Amino acid sequence: MELLLRQIPEGMFSTYDAIAIALGDIIARDAVREFAGIKAGGKVIPGIEDGIMLFDKFETEFPLKKLRNEQIMMSKRVVTEDDFEKIERIAGMDVAYRGNTAYGAYVEMDMKGNVIEKNTETMEVNFPYIPTYFSYRELPVLEKLLEGRHPDIVMVNGSGIAHPRHFGMASHLGVLHSLPVIGITKRLLCGEVRGKYIYMGKEKVGAVYGKKPIYISPGHKISVDSSVAISKELCRYRIPEPLMQAHVLATETKNENNL
DNA sequence: GCGACAG
DNA sequence: ATCTTGTCGC
Incomplete structure (x- = not known):
């Protein structure tokens, strides 16, 4: 720019x-x-x-066009069926910002909601938020949070395959780490809601859940229905607990550092 | 053709 | 996401 x-x-x-x-x-x-x-x-x-x-x-050189092509290429590696042995450790990750400084938080818990492990990371980010290119801003923070950790499945605040190129941040993270990832958003990026599911044309790319709805879409190595089942099980409030707690921790971390 | 668009 | 006060409701 x-x-x-x-x-x-x-x-x-x-x-x-x-x-x-x-x-x-x-x-x-x-x-x-x-x-x-x-x-x-x-x-x-x-x-x-x-x-x-x-x-x-x-x-x-139209840099976003290159990123778009990268998304299209990598989207071919996305798996939208369950591909995991067990789900004992679920990690939620979220990022808070002050200017270009990102404060990331990782919270890992079991299916009962007991916290197993936490982590925080702070780093500078330069890529702006651009709809449909979100992962190029936030993914580096998530990868740093994930270093040396081995959750069975991850949840992030962002779309999975409910994305114009079927490659939202949840898919991007999942493919890069060959890890099951669920994408959760409060607003729909793309697709249309019919009943309890989200469709792009004829393809089912996610589901809607809750009175004040959240949008759930598989990122990688998990199906729509399993994504919903797991999210549902961990929903104490509107947002599944791992993401809820990661959000709180990220905000706390931001406020501790400076202010 | 035009506008809208995850965090 | 962030900037921000009060305020409606259980």
């Missing part, structure tokens, strides 16, 4: 849309708005205006 902003000649302007397109996906427009508002010194404006010199001939 910095490289693109630097290309805008003196006296000319560019727009959120033009830069998002140069990045490789118009969906990045909001991230451009946040970033450019501070960094571009007024050279980036919301839209085309009368009497300005618009610059949109960026030299670019």
